[in-house]
Amino acid sequence: xxxxxxxxxxxxxxxxxxxxxxxxxxxxxxxxxxxxxxxxxxxxxxxxxxxxxxxxxxxxxxxxxxxxxxxxxxxxxxxxxxxxxxxxxxxxxxxxxxxxxxxxxxxxxxxxxxxxxxxxxxxxxxxxxxxxxxxxxxxxxxxxxxxxxxxxxxxxxxxxxxxxxxxxxxxxxxxxxxxxxxxxxxxxxxxxxxxxxxxxxxxxxxxxxxxxxxxxxxxxxxxxxxxxxxxxxxxxxxxxxxxxxxxxxxxxxxxxxxxxxxxxxxxxxxxxxxxxxxxxxxxxxxxxxxxxxxxxxxxxxxxxxxxxxxxxxxxxxxxxxxxxxxxxxxxxxxxxxxxxxxxxxxxxxxxxxxxxxxxxxxxxxxxxxxxxxxxxxxxxxxxxxxxxxxxxx
Numbered sequence: 001x002x003x004x005x006x007x008x009x010x011x012x013x014x015x016x017x018x019x020x021x022x023x024x025x026x027x028x029x030x031x032x033x034x035x036x037x038x039x040x041x042x043x044x045x046x047x048x049x050x051x052x053x054x055x056x057x058x059x060x061x062x063x064x065x066x067x068x069x070x071x072x073x074x075x076x077x078x079x080x081x082x083x084x085x086x087x088x089x090x091x092x093x094x095x096x097x098x099x100x101x102x103x104x105x106x107x108x109x110x111x112x113x114x115x116x117x118x119x120x121x122x123x124x125x126x127x128x129x130x131x132x133x134x135x136x137x138x139x140x141x142x143x144x145x146x147x148x149x150x151x152x153x154x155x156x157x158x159x160x161x162x163x164x165x166x167x168x169x170x171x172x173x174x175x176x177x178x179x180x181x182x183x184x185x186x187x188x189x190x191x192x193x194x195x196x197x198x199x200x201x202x203x204x205x206x207x208x209x210x211x212x213x214x215x216x217x218x219x220x221x222x223x224x225x226x227x228x229x230x231x232x233x234x235x236x237x238x239x240x241x242x243x244x245x246x247x248x249x250x251x252x253x254x255x256x257x258x259x260x261x262x263x264x265x266x267x268x269x270x271x272x273x274x275x276x277x278x279x280x281x282x283x284x285x286x287x288x289x290x291x292x293x294x295x296x297x298x299x300x301x302x303x304x305x306x307x308x309x310x311x312x313x314x315x316x317x318x319x320x321x322x323x324x325x326x327x328x329x330x331x332x333x334x335x336x337x338x339x340x341x342x343x344x345x346x347x348x349x350x351x352x353x354x355x356x357x358x359x360x361x362x363x364x365x366x367x368x369x370x371x372x373x374x375x376x377x378x379x380x381x382x383x384x385x386x387x388x389x390x391x392x393x
Contacts, residue, residue: 010133154183
């Protein structure tokens with residue numbers, strides 16, 4: 001019998017999962033991963049082997065509302081029946097916001113879930129659904145140990161001046177602060193980079209996907225990051241706006257007929273690369289298009305990264321390494337080359353052939369800054385932290 005840890009990423013209409021063997025390995029091996037998609041309308045399940053080969057699929061039929069609980073129960077039952085001699089012994093959940101109470105992974109209890117649910121107003125896109133998945137799994141499998149790992153935790157090493165906003169103390173005390181996100185990914189990259197650049201102390205990491213951010217690290221610890229209070233700010237993303245001045249929002253509320261709900265929908269779902277291009281929020285389509293809107297969207301994305309990279313080099317007092325990760329970062333030589341060209345003044349010099357081959361090292365031998373492409377692995381980080389906490393208990 002093989003013990004396994006289930007890694008869960010619960011969204012509003014989809015639930016991604018991965019299963020890792022919970023043996024004695026320092027790096028637990030991946031058994032399989034998959035997704036239950038369109039949970040509220042046309043739910044369907046697909047599981048893949050570690051190499052990405054599909055190994056099973058299931059459909060419930062159009063018009064079905066599966067929900068998080070039934071989806072998770074199906075996944076656990078499938079794992080224990082389909083995968084030979086598997087027993088799920090723990091579950092680890094990605095939760096975006098840990099608040100002021102949790103600066104690291106934590107064992108899940110009803111009281112912990114109540115606290116995390118209370119933070120949902122701060123981060124409306126993911127938090128409530130992350131919590132719902134953990135809560136419903138607790139109800140259906142009450143004896144299963146569960147752990148929450150937070151996207152915000154890695155950034156709690158930022159200095160106080162980087163975490164505060166210039167607002168009255170009574171507002172800051174309610175949790176209005178610079179939280180920072182994608183921390184699980186940045187944690188993973190901070191542990192991988194020494195294999196490629198052991199002497200790099202001052203590092204900028206660009207986690208570029210449908211959600212995108214950048215992080216300045218000093219000696220492997222976060223000192224600044226672009227996402228701020230929630231998952232909306234910083235770089236323009238697929239459909240999220242990135243930074244928009246507060247006075248623009250006042251203008252939209254006062255003169256354009258918006259209320260809080262419509263403004264939230266606009267900024268989260270109709271802006272970013274989609275809003276700029278009027279074509280798509282998918283960088284794969286935009287970077288190959290000659291449509292003026294698509295060109296503008298790519299240029300604006302690179303320009304925003306350039307501004308943050310310059311600011312972060314100033315915060316760090318120089319730059320030793322630049323790392324690209326996540327979907328765009330790992331797979332778009334065009335975007336990587338465009339940013340590196342703008343950072344030549346920092347000593348960045350790209351190796352075009354290595355960049356086309358997606359690295360891992362894509363900087364020239366005489367570059368003053370090492371530039372790398374390192375695939376992220378948030379699921380593995382969650383599995384490792386979950387196993388560590390469960391074993392300690």
